Amino acid sequence: MNDAEKILEFLQARISDDEFEANLCLRAYSQGKDVSGRRWKRVLAECVAKRTIIAQHETWPVLVSEDPVMEEYPTDLRGFAMRASQQIMWLTERQYIARFGTAAPTAPMIRTLAAVYADHPDYQQEWAPETPNTSPLRGEDEQ
Structure with missing residues (x-):
């Protein structure tokens, strides 16, 4: 406990x-x-x-977001571009503790x-x- x-x-x-x-x-x-x-x-x-x-x-619910991830992906112009993606989720207090090992806000x-x-x-x-x-x-x- x-x-x-x-x-x-x-x-x-x-x-x-x-x-x-x-x-x-x-x-x-x-x-x-x-x-x-x-x-x-x-x-x-x-x-x-x-x-x-x-x-x-x-x-x-506690809003949790992970740091954005920058990814390269090819374009049609023989180059590349960068794409940022970020995961955002809602967690309850118990889920927050299970995921991060610390008390929720x-x-x-x-x-x-x-x-x-x-x-x-x-x-x-x-x-x-x-x-x-x-x-x-x-x-x-x-x-």
Whole structure:
């Protein structure tokens, strides 16, 4: 299993955890217990949004082109001419990884979604997105 697949598996599991907790709280809310039903409905909506982003990531087409190839070919004028040809194709994320052995261009958004769960014991720091963490929770433990 490559890193991209590990991150997706981790992210799907954390979303399932969030859905489970939100549904428990909504059940408690429907029984009159003191929890915010509105907040947990939003958490469930976020879970749907994250799963949609993951599905889009896995099927998002990436345009790939190979370097142009210059070829000589004969002409009727006893000379030759040059012809350039270039192969262009669309690949999904899995096809991109299989072909090039590296993450597709959409991988940073998945790393960013996974970073929300950086405090989880299964989270691996090498999954951290390359952009600086701008979370409002940043530094909370340091104070």
